[in-house]
Amino acid sequence: MPLLQDTPETPAPPARRRRWIAAAAAALAAGLLSLPLAPGPARPADPVTGDTALAEQARELLGDHPYTALSVALREDGVWRTAGFGEAGGAPVTPDTPFETGSVHKTLTGMLLAELIEEGEIAAGTTLADAFPDTHFADPDLAATTLEELSGHQSGLPSTDPSRALAGLLPLLSRGDPYAGLTAEDVIAAAAAAEVPESPGYGYSNLGVSLLGEAMARLTGTPYQRLLDERVLGPLGMDATVVATAPAEVPDGAAWPHDANGVRVSPWYSAGYAPSGTSTWSTGTDLTRLLDAVADGSAPGAAATEPRFPAGEGTEVGLGWHRSRIGGEEIVWHNGGTGGTRAFVGYAPATGSAVVVTGTTTEFLDSFGMRLLGADVPAAPGSGQGPVLTAVTALLCLAGGLFLLEVGTRRLSGTRLRPAPHRAGTVSASVSALAVLALAHSWGAWALVPPALWTLGAALTAFGITLAAGRWPRLPLTRGHRALGPAVSGLSIAFSLTLACLALWPR
Known part of the structure; x- marks a missing residue:
């Protein structure tokens, strides 16, 4: 065996x-x-509207950049051309489609301050202590901060209220609204409790610009939204630019925000943070009007574009507006972002070129906008x-x-x-x-x-x-x-x- x-x-x-x-x-x-x-990744649906050549140029520059709807406007040789991608509210995207603006709205808040200073209604050196005499600021350096420094992000205030970090986490995880229900009183209370560093320098702050909006309202005795309508938006004919602090106030036909995966997310609603760009909507048509008037100096508060403070290598900031020198080209610009929308506006004073881009995505469109203006910047990756x-x-x-x-x-x-x-x-x-x-x-x-x-x-x-x-x-x-x-x-x-x-x- x-x-x-x-x-x-x-x-x-x-x-x-x-x-x-x-x-x-x-x-x-x-x-x-x-x-x-x-x-x-998000991809826009048909149709494509507007200028065919601009649409092709946009597609080439965007590459695999994810978005569900996009509006582009480009001014060259004094003529605006526009293109739209995808749908909003069941209709093709056009220059009249409302998008969230995000922080692009900070430029309007800065222009409002510049206009009030120019008209002598607010002194250039007005401080927070002057605007809020009944408020005790925990940090005396903050109380001495001027409104111009708030607009130029020189206050040292954090971007948002740090005490609400945990409260805002759940809305972010659920793609909700982290600013929901926040009022001007909440903004004041958060700023009053803050401590700021000595000689803070440039530090981007939504809280600071929101506080600026309420300061101007207190000093003039006029609510921020009405003040903005009367002094800036009305004279510019920007009738489609609105502050929507509740879902019922969102403009008809608006491009609803989506993330980079094409998932629908909530818009942002907040009366308190509206001056910094929450709750704000505009159209390509309105934003082209803004750039035309700012570039030729006819806009109320056009002096807001003049540089006042350093804001990093090659960049200075005025009242809201930024000026960057990129490859020898100077560009005046601002970007914006919410939970599901990105925006970029800018112009090149030397060439007269200007661009407006708004899109439903969570990937920034800055590089795309800069390249449309001819700036030599790297192409943005398909996704961050x-x-x-x-x-x-x-x-x-x-x-x-x-x-x-x-x-x-x-x-x-x-x-x-x-x-x-x-x-x-x-x-x-x-x-x-x-x-x-x-x-x-x-x-x-x-x-x-x-x-x-x-x-x-x-x-x-x-x-x-x-x-x-x-x-x-x-x-x-x-x-x-x-x-x-x-x-x-x-x-x-x-x-x-x-x-x-x-x-x-x-x-």
Whole structure:
């Protein structure tokens, strides 16, 4: 008799074989069904309107830049040409389509200050202590800050109220509005409690410009919005530029904000932060009027473009407006961004060229606008989604399915390192896997990651759920403490469902 001999392979039990076949079938079905749902970067829908040559130039410069709707206006040799991409409010984008302006609105707040100073209604050296005599500022240096320094971002105030960092985190995660409900009183209280560094220099501050708006309102006895309408917007004929502090006030036909993955997000509404650009909407037509009047000096408060303070290498800031020297070309400009819209306005005094760009995306359009003006700046990448978010996206797509696969193949007897599975844990793991898939779909770096990875994750998750569910009759309800086990699983399920709601809740 030989010492060694071949041993016939023991066939898998029929139940186990059926379980694996069912899991494979579920994975195939999930993969096929998920194909039309696969995420991807935002892309504008047809039609394309306006000047054909400008549209082609814009497409070439934008490359893979993600957006759902875009409006472009370019002035060369004194003539404006426009192009629109995608739809807004069920109609093609045109120069009259309203977009959020974000911080572009700071230029109007700065021009309002320049106009009031020029008319002698506010002194150039007016301080916060002068504007708010009944307010105690914790930092006396801040109380001595002038309104011009607020507009030029020289106050040392933080960008927003630091005490609301946690309160604003949930709206950001759910693509909501981090400024919702904030009033002028909230702005004053946040500034009054702030401490600023000595000789702060340039530090971009939404809080500071918002405080400036309320200071001008207090000094003139006129609400900020009415003051802006009467002194700047009205004379310029910018009738389509509005402050919308509630959903009902959003202009008809507006381009609703979307992120770089094409997910609809909430506009921003805040009366308190409106002077810095929350709640503000405008059109390409209105913004071209603004640039024409600012460039020829006829606009109220046109002196706001004159440089007053250094703002970094090659850049100076006036009252709101920035001036940058790029490759020997001087450009007067400002950008803007909200939760799902980006804007850029600028002009080159030497050549007379000017540009207005507004788009529904979370990727800045500054480089695109500068290049339209002829500035020698690097092309913006297709997305600002970096390697960290790319790695997290891949992990979210695959981790849940891989974990379920491990649960579905874990020994029922268990060990100290690999405890035996149970029903509560299997349900918890399944819900968690589906939640992280939803999170990856909504927040993933889909401008960089192939959408097929999400489809693979969906198939792998279906495979793991089916494999684990096939053992359901043989599993106990829970293991360990009879009350603690289900409670932990319940908390895990609740947390996972909350994540899924944050990712998928319609805005």
